Amino acid sequence: MKKSWSGKRLLLVEDSEMLLRALESFFKKAGCQVHSANNGLQALEILEQFSFDLVMSDIQMPLMGGLELLREIRLRNPRTPIVLLSTGESQVEENEVYGAGGVGLLLKPYTLRKLSEVFDSIFSEQQA
Amino acid sequence: MSFSIPRQRPRSYKHNSRRGAFLSHNDKSDLSISTSIELLQSEESFLQILSAIGDLVLVKGPNSKLIWANQAFCDYYGMTAAQLRGILDAPFSEPDHTQQYVSDDAWVFDNKMVLSIPQEPVTRHDGAVRFFNTVKSPIFNAAGDVIMTVGISRDITDQLEAQKISEEQRARATYSSKMATLGEMAGGIAHELNTPLAAILLMAEMIENQNNSLASPDPEIAENAESISVATQRMSTIIKSLKGFSRDATNDERASFPVRELIESTLELCGPKFKNDEVSVQVVQDNLDFMVHGQIVQLSQTLLNLLHNAYDSIRGSANKWIKIETCLASASFEIRVTDSGQRIAKDIAAKIFQPFYTTKGIGEGTGLGLSISAAIVKNHGGELFYDSNKSNTTFVIRLPIPKSQKEAA
Numbered sequence: 001m002k003k004s005w006s007g008k009r010l011l012l013v014e015d016s017e018m019l020l021r022a023l024e025s026f027f028k029k030a031g032c033q034v035h036s037a038n039n040g041l042q043a044l045e046i047l048e049q050f051s052f053d054l055v056m057s058d059i060q061m062p063l064m065g066g067l068e069l070l071r072e073i074r075l076r077n078p079r080t081p082i083v084l085l086s087t088g089e090s091q092v093e094e095n096e097v098y099g100a101g102g103v104g105l106l107l108k109p110y111t112l113r114k115l116s117e118v119f120d121s122i123f124s125e126q127q128a
Numbered sequence: 129m130s131f132s133i134p135r136q137r138p139r140s141y142k143h144n145s146r147r148g149a150f151l152s153h154n155d156k157s158d159l160s161i162s163t164s165i166e167l168l169q170s171e172e173s174f175l176q177i178l179s180a181i182g183d184l185v186l187v188k189g190p191n192s193k194l195i196w197a198n199q200a201f202c203d204y205y206g207m208t209a210a211q212l213r214g215i216l217d218a219p220f221s222e223p224d225h226t227q228q229y230v231s232d233d234a235w236v237f238d239n240k241m242v243l244s245i246p247q248e249p250v251t252r253h254d255g256a257v258r259f260f261n262t263v264k265s266p267i268f269n270a271a272g273d274v275i276m277t278v279g280i281s282r283d284i285t286d287q288l289e290a291q292k293i294s295e296e297q298r299a300r301a302t303y304s305s306k307m308a309t310l311g312e313m314a315g316g317i318a319h320e321l322n323t324p325l326a327a328i329l330l331m332a333e334m335i336e337n338q339n340n341s342l343a344s345p346d347p348e349i350a351e352n353a354e355s356i357s358v359a360t361q362r363m364s365t366i367i368k369s370l371k372g373f374s375r376d377a378t379n380d381e382r383a384s385f386p387v388r389e390l391i392e393s394t395l396e397l398c399g400p401k402f403k404n405d406e407v408s409v410q411v412v413q414d415n416l417d418f419m420v421h422g423q424i425v426q427l428s429q430t431l432l433n434l435l436h437n438a439y440d441s442i443r444g445s446a447n448k449w450i451k452i453e454t455c456l457a458s459a460s461f462e463i464r465v466t467d468s469g470q471r472i473a474k475d476i477a478a479k480i481f482q483p484f485y486t487t488k489g490i491g492e493g494t495g496l497g498l499s500i501s502a503a504i505v506k507n508h509g510g511e512l513f514y515d516s517n518k519s520n521t522t523f524v525i526r527l528p529i530p531k532s533q534k535e536a537a
Contacts, residue, residue, distance in 0.1 A: 019327040026334055060319065087322035088368075109326035109364050111357070112333040 005123045006031030009050070013043040013057035013069065014085070023056070026112070040064025044072055054122065056083045059093065067096055074101045081122050085110075184250075184260070184281040187267070192216055192233045195276060206253030225249055236264045237274045247284065258285040296499065299483035303496045314371040321367055325360050332356035366396065380423040384530065387454055387463065388416040390424055394431045398439070402450070405443055409435075412453035418461055421530040422508045430501040430512065431463065434523045437497065438467035440488060441521065445469070460510070463525040471521055477514055 010032045014020040020036055027034050035050060037043040039061040047055075055073060059066035066084045073080055083104035084097050097105045104118045178185050179199040187196040194212050202209055216226065228248070236243050245262040252258060260281040267276040336353035339345045391411055402409050420427070435450060442448045448468055455462040472480065479485045481502050486495035498512070505512040510527040 016323045016327065019323055019330070022327045022330040022334070026330060029334075058323075085326070087319040108322040109329040109360055111329065111361075112337070 005053075005119050007033070008053040008123065009033045010035070011043060011046060011050075011052045011055045011057075012036040013038070013040065013055065013061070013066065015039055015058060015061040040066065040069035040072070043069055047073065047076070051077070052080060054081045054083065054119070056085065059084050059086045059097075067093075067100060070097070070100045070102050083118060083122070181280075183283075184279075186279045186281070188233055188277050188279070189275070190237065192230045204250070204252055222251065225251065232264060233277050236266050236277045240266050240268075240272075240274055242266070247288070248281075250281065258283055259288055260284060295483050296503070299496050299499050300503065303500045311371070314367070318367045318371050322364065325364055329357055329360040332360065370397065380425060382422050383424065384419045384421045385424050386416065387418045387420050387461075390420060390427055390431065391416070391452055391463075393424070394428045394435065397432060398435050402435075402439060405439070405448070407439055407442065407448040407450060410449065410451045412451065415454040415456050415461075418454065418456060419530065420461065420527060422527070423504075426504045427508070427525070430504050430525060431465070433497040433501045434465040434525070437523075438465060438469070438521065440492075441469045442467050459529060461527050461529055463527075464515070464522055465525075466518065466520050466522040469521045471516060471519060472514065474516075477516060480514065481512075 010027055012020060012023050012027070012034060013036070014023065015038050017038075020038070024034050024036055035046055035052070037046055040057070041064045043055070043057065044064070055069075057066040057069055064072075066086075070082050070084065073082060078101070081103045082101070083106060084093075084102050085106050085108055086093050086097075088107045094105055103122055106115065106118060175196075181198060182200055184201040184204055185198040186194065186201050189195050194215055197205075197209055197212050202212065205212065216230070225248075232243055232245065243264045245260075245264070247259050248262055249257050250260050261284045262279055262281040264277050264279040266274040267278055269275045332353045336350055336357070339349045339353065395409065395411075399409065431452075435452075438450045442450075445468065450468075451464075451466045453464050453466075455464060471477075476487060480487075481498050482495075483499040484495040485499075486492075488495075502512040505525055505527070508527055510525065512523065512525055515522040515524050
């Protein structure tokens with residue numbers, strides 16, 4: 001299962017262990033290098049040491065949520081694409097995500113097809 | 129002979145005669161008042177006072193024959209005192225009402241007691257029906273027999289109307305706070321469930337992919353994994369509709385949507401429950417592409433309310449069915465919900481749209497469903513009504529046809 005985005009370095013940020021493991025497993029199989037964190041603060045620590053082609057983060061997390069993480073990353077590295085995951089309970093989220101420089105918003109539960117579409121579009125834009 | 133009644137209330141007054149309350153006034157300089165007191169002691173003055181009263185005052189003899197009516201009463205019936213004298217009460221009223229008045233009078237005669245009627249309909253000369261609060265008292269002769277009755281009726285129509293409006297407002301407030309609570313809960317549930325659902329969906333799809341990448345994929349694994357995906361997405365749809373349904377949609381923008389969408393999304397919420405209880409739901413397929421213009425969430429709340437009422441009323445019976453059909457007429461579009469239950473009794477049907485009226489047990493119904501639903505449909509320029517001509521229980525959401533469609537037709 002080779003994807004156009006195989007070999008990319010990903011940071012996954014999600015407080016649900018179950019979902020995090022499933023995502024790790026999926027992206028590793030797709031040939032990505034995966035790092036993961038359980039909240040925004042952990043993610044920032046990892047970002048101090050490594051650089052990533054894409055950060056995918058949940059919005060609602062303890063300690064530091066996805067929107068705050070997005071703003072922090074924008075201050076440090078304006079170009080890293082960030083995709084946020086939401087359970088869709090708030091309608092203002094979409095505006096906030098794009099307003100703060102996020103490049104994608106996925107509503108849980110999403111299908112692999114949807115996930116692939118978002119990733120494909122991000123990486124094909126980068127190549128172009 | 130005429131006199132004027134002082135407009136201002138006297139500073140003090142007391143009963144100075146067993147025959148009635150006469151005004152006594154300390155201010156001797158006010159001649160018109162002392163003159164009035166003298167005049168008051170004649171029969172004619174009494175009549176004039178009675179006629180000055182805005183309430184309807186009516187004196188009747190045996191068998192409800194009119195003896196005397198004050199001016200307000202004459203005006204209400206559009207007749208002179210002479211025309212009224214001797215006739216039976218209530219010349220314009222429905223026979224039902226008249227019968228009630230006559231039996232009330234008889235009660236006062238027989239029981240020699242005051243009868244208080246909190247609310248009764250009285251038909252005016254122009255056909256308008258207004259509501260009165262009436263007190264009927266017996267008038268005795270020296271031997272202690274009732275020889276006449278005197279009734280005083282106060283028009284409380286406006287008061288009732290104001291009460292109804294404030295009750296409706298209360299109903300709406302109660303309902304929207306209930307919906308707000310439900311919305312909050314639904315939001316919480318959505319958040320808690322969508323994350324595990326995302327994990328389940330992702331894993332099921334990965335199993336499917338892994339299986340497909342084998343030299344000889346196992347069709348059973350493929351099928352099972354597919355079933356998990358479908359089930360997960362269905363759960364997510366239900367959470368979404370619950371959330372959509374319960375949020376406050378009063379200020380939603382209006383949009384056009386096919387009536388099919390309204391019916392299907394509503395059945396999504398209650399269909400499984402009906403199925404479990406073996407209530408068959410039939411959607412007549414005509415006109416389902418008709419484009420309704422309005423607030424879909426609000427109209428869905430209305431339809432769901434009708435479906436739940438139908439379900440509640442038939443769930444104990446043997447042959448249970450609910451039918452949803454639409455009907456396109458020249459000026460209106462109707463969504464009709466019929467259930468296998470018998471038509472509603474007339475006296476109950478008259479009350480079902482009143483806020484807080486319910487036939488359900490304590491804790492089962494708030495009595496708000498139909499009144500709120502009616503308000504929603506009214507907001508859409510239409511009406512929600514009970515069709516008493518049908519032998520089964522039928523409720524109708526009647527909506528006006530959108531302008532754009534009229535032009536297209």
